[in-house]
Amino acid sequence: MNKVFKVGLIGCGHIAETYFRGHQYFNNFKIVACADINQKAAEKCAKLYNIKSMTVNEILKDKDIEVILNLTIPQSHYSVSKKVLNAGKHVYSEKPLATYFQKGKELVALAKQKKLYIGNAPDTxxxxxxxxxxxxxxxxxxxxxxxxxxxxxxxxxxxxxxxxxxxxxxxxxxxxxxxxxxxxxxxxxxxxxxxxxxxxxxxxxxxxxxxxxxxxxxxxxxxxxxxxxxxxxxxxxxxxxxxxxxxxxxxxxxxxxxxxxxxxxxxxxxxxxxxxxxxxxxxxxxxxxxxxxxxxxxxxxxxxxxxxxxxxxxxNYRSVGMSEMLYAIEKKKKNRCxxxxxxxxxxxxxxxxxxxxxxxxxxxxxxxxxxxxxxxxxxxxxxx
Ligand SMILES: NC(=O)c1ccc[n+]([C@@H]2O[C@H](COP(=O)([O-])OP(=O)(O)OC[C@H]3O[C@@H](n4cnc5c(N)ncnc54)[C@H](O)[C@@H]3O)[C@@H](O)[C@H]2O)c1
CATH class of the missing domain: 3.30.360.10 (Dihydrodipicolinate Reductase; domain 2)
Incomplete structure (x- = not known):
């Protein structure tokens, strides 16, 4: 039995539904809470999937949540992933890693420095x-x-x-x-x-x-x-x-x-x-x-x-990249995405x-x- 990681979602837009569908296929994660810059979007998502709605700051501080799934827009990937890593959590983000190479480089270095995993779509x-x-x-x-x-x-x-x-x-x-x-x-x-x-x-x-x-x-x-x-x-x-x-x-x-x-x-x-x-x-x-x-x-x-x-x-099995990353965390291996x-x-x-x-x-x-x-x-x- 694999460990089931509690995942917090930031960014409750169109693609979120595909990731919730991942619960039907993969055995090692459960999205337990969600947040969005637009509180209404987070509340709607929480109601739909019967999970907790939080503010971005609350989700980052929640001690039960070890991993954040970053499904914000590309222009927000860098700032959100940086906050997640600085909060001491692993992050898996939608593509691209960031919209500028230098920002992406900074994120990868930060994850390394904090000994946290960073994973990124696409996982296709x-x-x-x-x-x-x-x-x-x-x-x-x-x-x-x-x-x-x-x-x-x-x-x-x-x-x-x-x-x-x-x-x-x-x-x-x-x-x-x-x-x-x-x-x-x-x-x-x-x-x-x-x-x-x-x-x-x-x-x-x-x-x-x-x-x-x-x-x-x-x-x-x-x-x-x-x-x-x-x-x-x-x-x-x-x-x-x-x-x-x-x-x-x-x-x-x-x-x-x-x-x-x-x-x-x-x-x-x-x-x-x-x-x-x-x-x-x-x-x-x-x-x-x-x-x-x-x-x-x-x-x-x-x-x-x-x-x-x-x-x-x-x-369509989007979210397998996150599941594979969580398995890698548990087994202390390198993740593929x-x-x-x-x-x-x-x-x-x-x-x-x-x-x-x-x-x-x-x-x-x-x-x-x-x-x-x-x-x-x-x-x-x-x-x-
Ligand atoms: N929609 C698709 O078919 C699709 C497919 C594959 C990948 N993606 C990728 O998934 C990501 C999200 O796409 P989407 O279509 O769901 O976008 P979307 O615009 O529908 O949703 C993004 C959500 O993120 C929130 N957000 C933006 N900045 C934020 C911030 N700083 N903090 C907190 N919340 C913030 C927005 O309020 C919005 O609710 C993008 O990176 C996109 O490239 C989308």
């Missing part, structure tokens, strides 16, 4: 798709990966989000928003990155509100909305990445990697499941490697996200944005270990 690479792709690549089926491409592209959040402005401000844009999933998946499969170059474009200077009370009005776009980046990894692979809010529809695969002996199609880095496909002959068949029988690949959602080229049914990994990913994010907006290639300053495989036996230890 721990899912069936990410792990099956890793297993196949590591078994040398497609040889050494030399090149590849990845894409996230859709027409923007304003189609469904009533307050889309933050995605189009300086600290927004597609690299901060979706880069964490794609870059973490690439580091999981290829190891750390060393250099990036890129270009940007902005298809629309103003956008239309398409949902909510401002529907019909327009707002200003203050960030590039398309990034085209070329990332070189320490293993010498060169990957072209497209991250865009300017594409109405597309039919490309999320990620294709090309090795010396064959090619692999990696499923959506934003999700946990999906099949992996491999082909080892020119024009030959693509062998399907299913993940829907894997612990973190089983389909558990059946409603379409509406995003381009995204399967209508998929697997670590500060080191998320800082390296933040380094790739910031370097990509700088390289693309200035036109000057950027060296990536940090390195991290390639995450270890998360085997089915290991996953089983934290499952209910």
């Amino acid at each position: 690479f721990l899912g069936g798709g990410g792990q099956k792709a890793k297993e196949l690549i590591d078994s040398d089926l497609i040889g050494q990966i030399k090149l590849g491409n990845a894409i996230f592209a859709f027409p923007g959040v304003e189609n469904f989000h009533p307050k889309p402005e933050s995605w189009y401000k300086k600290e927004g844009g597609p690299v901060i928003d979706m880069g964490p999933y794609f870059f973490t998946t690439l580091v999981n499969l290829l190891g750390p990155a060393k250099q990036v170059q890129g270009r940007t474009l902005t298809a629309f200077k103003r956008r239309n509100y398409r949902a909510g009370p401002n529907k019909g009005k327009t707002f200003k776009v203050e960030t590039p909305t398309t990034y085209l980046a070329t990332i070189q990894f320490h293993n010498e692979a060169i990957i072209q990445v497209t991250l865009s809010f300017d594409v109405i529809n597309h039919q490309r695969n999320h990620m294709e990697l090309y090795g010396t002996k064959g090619s692999i199609i990696v499923p959506d880095p934003n999700m946990f499941g999906g099949s992996v496909y491999i082909s080892v002959t020119e024009g030959g068949r693509w062998g399907e490697h299913k993940t829907d029988k894997m612990h973190l690949g089983k389909i558990n959602i059946t409603s379409s996200s509406g995003r381009s080229n995204e399967s209508p049914t998929n697997a 670590s500060g080191e990994l998320s800082l390296h990913v933040l380094d790739i994010i910031e370097s990509t944005m700088k390289a693309a907006t200035t036109g000057v290639p950027q060296k990536i300053k940090t390195k991290c270990e390639k995450p270890k495989r998360f085997t089915e036996e290991e996953v089983k230890k934290i499952l209910l």
